[in-house]
Amino acid sequence: MPSGLNTRYIAHRFLREHVQPGAFCIDATAGRGRDTLLLCQLVGKEGTVLSFDIQQEAVESTRKLLEENGVSDIAQILLESHSHMDLYAEPETADCIVFNFGWLPGGDHGLHTETDTSLEAVQKGLRLLKPGGIMCLCLYYGRETGFEEKDAVLNFLETVDSSMYTVIVSQFVNRPHCPPIAAFILRDGEA
Secondary structure, three states, X not given: XXXXXXXXXXXXXXHHHHOOOOOXXXXXXXXXXXXXXXXXXXXXXXXXXXXXXXXXXXXXHHHHHHHHOOOOOOEEEEEOOHHHHHHOOOOOOEEEEEEEEOEOOOOOOOOEOOHHHHHHHHHHHHHHEEEEEEEEEEEOOEOOEOXXXXXXXXXXXXXXXXXXXXXXXXXXXXXXXXXXXXXXXXXXXXX
16 A cells, blocks of 8 residues: 555556546546546547636636646536536437535635535436446545535435445545545446
8 A cells, every 4th residue: 555545646556547548527626627638648639628716716726737638628617617518419429427525625715515516416416427337525624624525425325226326425434524435426327
């Protein structure tokens, strides 16, 4: 096990094991662009990535990171709420959808994802996943933000139709200070 094992490492390992060249992926919360970059690298020139964020700073940061890594032509970066992703993709077309709930790393903690739009986005995302598709959700919470959203998302995940989806929640139970929680959803069926 690598030193510094963290939620991002676990999430990225899951993505590397499941996302194939040519895939269609959605980064529902672009943030600083690290997930969008990884998805672009995994899908390659034959694939497509849609990346959403409501903060101009996040869109610009993501765009810059993709340009620096020579993959900016693979992704479309949208200044748009993740709760509107269904306006940009058809049902059962996404191979992978990634969420990071919380605040922009290094940004204002007063600006963060909100429970109502996050739940709406996850529900829409489930409809966008194709059979065999995956969803990766990382829940960042702490200080004065994110507890309601974390609880609501985890409670919702318990209600996801088990005949269509497998849901796995991974959390660090022996780490202090509200460690992030990773959740993984696999839509049953062949891609």
